[in-house]
Amino acid sequence: MIRPKALLFDVQGTATDFFTTVTSEALRIDRGRNDGVDWADFVNRWRAAYFTAVAATPTPAGTWTSVHSIYRRTLDALLRDAGVEYTDADAEDLTLAWQRLVPWPDAVPGLRRLSTKYTLATLSNADVSAVVNLSKRGGLPWDAIFTAEMVGAFKPDPATYSTAARYLGLPHGEIMMVASHKYDIRAAAALGFQTAFVARPLEFGPTAQADTEYDDAFDLNASDFIDLADQLGT
């Protein structure tokens, strides 16, 4: 393996723990008013509805649909379907939880080590403001924040990966895409990027199943960002 010069990181799920953050925010905002709701399950259904909505969102040139608006729209539909009592302010506050996602415990120490040798950037489908806000709050030491919003297309659209490479001024082969989602790194691999799979067994909480199986098709498989830093010699 040729050492990459830069690493691109997925954010929601790979660098941050959305399940714990959004579930605890939902419980805080609900204040027990809807105690029949399984908020952990609700958050996973919300995340799934977001994924479906992003994949179905057209992105013609010159237009953009914010991920905040997609989260909000899917939330409103889920709350309505579940018959949950919620004010508009509560729904907005809960949607903003995606801008407050907490890093996995290994993320900041792992990234600090990786930062000594590599340029570190995000490549996220989340809005720029969401990645900026959660990174500042959580102390994630990115050298740059790139997101789908800057490209006008969502991952796994090839334009997202190739635009990030152009911004970095590097050929695809000198950049490693890091994610806990295989569709994401497979799309990058198809464009000549190096790939690292990071297992996040708790991505959907302690009872749901995440795909954590290593695959030799990827350049690296790591158990967390510390392991990634070890394998990349930092």
Next chain:
Amino acid sequence: MIRPKALLFDVQGTATDFFTTVTSEALRIDRGRNDGVDWADFVNRWRAAYFTAVAATPTPAGTWTSVHSIYRRTLDALLRDAGVEYTDADAEDLTLAWQRLVPWPDAVPGLRRLSTKYTLATLSNADVSAVVNLSKRGGLPWDAIFTAEMVGAFKPDPATYSTAARYLGLPHGEIMMVASHKYDIRAAAALGFQTAFVARPLEFGPTAQADTEYDDAFDLNASDFIDLADQLGT
């Protein structure tokens, strides 16, 4: 004055000392081969030629001219006009000096203080890769890097400022544009941004004249980033 939530910084001249960096790089690369050349004067003429070229560069949708290529093209013309002996590798090395610009001594300590209360981002005409590389090298603690390349237009095009505001998810009035160049902050002011002028008397070296005159038309006038941090209560 209402306190801003985020600050946008010009980079070349405002946060970094291009005159000292590029002049010393020119002397290093020349190794005394062209000792009749006044490299300090050469660098200021190069910077002026770059400014003229950027203003004359068309930016139709879907195309982009890298600032690196503009610096390189203007350098080649100046070297040819001056009859300077230079290899292609030397010219490329010298052009890359713009990716190694050294921060002003007050920049990192000032930004560290400002970072405790405000979101800090660049808004530069330089290429993304240039700002990423010089910021990592110099330890400039930005929360985000925004540049003209992401917008497809150069400052003072209104799209550069309004796109940065969209990325931050903030109204113009909650963002302060910081620059040592009045055309830059005047363009931002016209769009409703707050403005801070930072005097950089040595921007063009010890013998050339920079515009350092304070103006009450700006929300703040500061002598450096430490003064800016003082005035913004950090």
